[in-house]
Structure formats: C-alpha cells, structure tokens
Amino acid sequence: MARILLGVTGGIAAYKALELIRLATAAGHSVRVIQTDNSQRFVGAASFAAITGAPVLTTEWERDPARGAFPDQATPEHDPISHLELVRNADCFVVAPASANTIAKLASGFADNLLTSAALAASCPLVVAPAMNHQMWQNAATQENIERLRGRSVAIVDPEVGSLASRNEWGSGRLAQPATILAAVEQLVPRGQRPWDGRRVLVTAGGTREAIDAVRFVGNRSSGRMGFALAEAAAARGASVTVVAANVDLPRHAQISYVDVESAAELERAATEEFPSCDLLLMVAAVSDFTAEEPASGKLKKDGRSELELTLSPTNDVLAALSQLRADGQTLVGFAAEHGADAVETAREKLTRKGLDALVVNDVSGDDIGFESTSNEVTIVTANGDQHVPKADKLAIANEILDAVDVLHRDRAQASS
Ligand code: CTP
Helix, strand or coil, rough: CEEEEECCCCCCCCHHHHHHHHHHHCCCEEEEEEEHHHHHHCCCCHHHHHHHHCCEEEECCCCCCCCCCCCCCCCCCCCCCHHHHHHHHEEEEEEEEEEEEHHHEEEECCCHHHHHHHHCCCCCCEEECCCCHHHHHCCCCHHHHHHHHCCCCCEECCCEEECCCCCCCCCEECCCHHHHHHHHHHHHHHCCCCCCCEEEEEEEEEEEEEEECCCCCCCCCCCCCHHHHHHHHHHCCCCCCEEEEEECCCCCCCCCCEECCHHHHHHHHHHHHHHCCEEEEEEEECCCCCCCCCCCCCCCCCCCCCCCCCCCCCCCHHHHHHHHHHHCCCEEEEEECCCCCCCHHHHHHHHHHCCEEEEEEEEECCCEEEECCCCEEEEEEEECEEEEEEEHHHHHHHHHHHHHHHHHHHHHHHHHC
C-alpha cells in the first residue's frame, strides 16, 4: 500500500484520472488529489473527493480539512501548511494528465499554483504522464522540457499514439492507460502489502483458431480485451499474473507474463502446464469446440469444386478437465458468451457441469457489448446466486468480477485450511 498524491491538470484526459484513482484504491493505495484551476473546467473536485474519500485542494490559500493527512492516516492535532504536509506524507507524486503548460512549469521550477509548488517541495519520486495535442507534444519546446525532467530522474509515462480529442486528429499525445500509469507508480514506491500480493493468477484470453489449410482457419470474434483487462486489474492488486493469449493483438503489460498460442490444442497444453501453480484460474478465452480433422498442408484450391466439405471433430473441454485436476484452495472461473433470454439458466447448467466456482456470462445479442467492444455487461453466476454488473468499460467490469472472485477465493481457502 502506498500514499499516492495525484496532480490533475487541465485537459480532456482529466476524466481518466478518475479511473487511475479507482484502480489505485482497488489495489489498496491511499490517494489524495491536487487540481489546477483549469482542470476543474473538465472534472469537478466533487468527483475526485467522492472517489478518494478525501478533500481535494486547488490553492495554497484554502485550509485542508484533512490537514495534509491521507485517507489511511489520522488527521493531525495541529494545523500544518497543508500542501507541504501532503507531499511529505506522499510516497509518490504523479501528475496525470500533465498538460504542456504544467510540464513547462515543472521543467523551469515554477511554483505559481498549488500543484507546481507541491512538485517543487516533493522529496518523493515524481511521475509525469503527459496528455496533449500531437503538435504540442512534438513541439521542440515540449520535448526539451521532457528531456530536462528525465534528466532530473522524473519518470515520464509516454503518451500513446491514437485518435486524439479533436475530431479526425490522430497522433502521439493521448494519455497512457491508467493501468500503465499505476504500474509506473508501483515500480517506484515501496511495495508493502497489496490485497493480492502472493496470489498467482492464470488468465486465458482471446479466441483460438483451428487451421483448415496452411492459410485459412475457423476462428471466433473474441478480441481478448476482457481477459487482458482482468489480467491488468489482478496485477494492479499485486497478483503475479500469467496470460495464455490466443491470437490477441493488444498492448502488453510489463508486469504480466504472456504465453502465446493459436489453436485449442496449444491452449490446452499451455493452460495445463500453468494450472498447477496458480491459485485462481480465469478462463476467459473462447476455445473452439471443434477442430478440422485433416487440415490440408498447403493452400486448398478451388479445383472446379461446387462445394467443399469440412469434417470437424470435437476438442477437449479444457476447463472441465482442469476442474478435475483442481487442488484444494484453487478457484476456477469460466466465462460464457450467450445469446438471448436463457443466458443465465444456461450458465447455471455449465457452472455445475464444469465444476466451477463462478461463471461470468455476457449476453452478446446486443451489438454494443462483448467481443470487439471496449465495454461489457455481465452476470456473475455462482452456487449462491447471481450478481448483475451493469454496462461499463471492461476494466471497471474486471474489477467488479475480481471483487466477487475475491470473496469466493477466500471462502475456498478457508474451507481447505
Ligand atoms: N471452454 C473450454 N474448452 C472448450 C470450450 C470451452 O475450456 N473446448 C471453456 C471456456 O473458456 C469458458 C467456458 O468453458 O470459460 C464456457 O465456454 P462455452 O463455449 O460457453 O462452453 P461450452 O461448453 O463450449 O458450451 P456451448 O455448447 O454453449 O458452446
């Protein structure tokens, strides 16, 4: 657990600071926020106060009701100079998003608002996550300022390339993912006790492909986003995480191990090898139920055929087989994409048939959730009942799932001790 002081500057990406706080607090960290005036035009102090459970400061001239204490600390008797007390208590000061203007001020040592004064007074590590228009990011002045900060051992979390806030603009300057910023912070702060420290989590993600010939396959539409979000959320809680990734083309996380596979048989081999050393299995991958019996070694030719017959034979049910090998204390969670009204009923049957602790079901009949989408809506089915998790982005859903799995895993660990 660390005390993270978060400085938020003005920019559209200010809303992503809320997700950073949510991830940090879910990982057991204590967070306080300093905002610039401009940032309040994008996200109000009330949101940051609600999500941190602590007052938000903007100027040196306001009294801090918490007197510089973090949410995990008692409020001191005396009334210290609050911003100095806040940075003294912090294990890390992270500025996210950091605007071009604030970066310039930090590089030049300005102290013209509470955020820059606190940065100048900080003796803890400083992390800066820039976010701006790509021309501003590439401008030589900004790049020189960034190099000056790097030269002073400030950790820079580079912005990502992608579509930017202005319509039709694309380039480098988009704030890094909140999980990436948190990982940068966690590399600098003392590890301490995080809620999932010592837990080993195995995640399967993506969708398998069964070869028909040398260039074609039978596959499915799973993107791997849900599995990767779960892996990142578990790593942020302190778990050591391995992902068996079936054909996933998404950014990788430095603190997670990945084993890449293609077919159901390869996934089965990798998952069976990793399973004995995990405490928790999150089987998110869409595993093909059938595979081509005799894939052609070259490329199949039309050869004047009017039809092509493919014979598929069933694959093994990897999850059901692993559940047979389960050791005391291991928790197994399956994931099922279902269509329509009977989704939860079908899930309940699979839960029993495969011997699982939970089955997370999403109804993929709507086209705005599931598969390639960045958001999802699920129902977590367990022997004790169902929990509906309303539509949210996949990282938020991942954290809800981990909260539910946490309870199941503790029960299982208790039962086996
Ligand atoms: N699963 C697996 N091996 C398979 C098929 C599925 O391990 N050959 C796992 C999936 O990773 C998932 C869970 O089983 O966690 C449920 O997947 P789903 O495809 O819904 O289950 P099936 O038993 O294949 O049911 P259906 O007949 O509806 O396809």
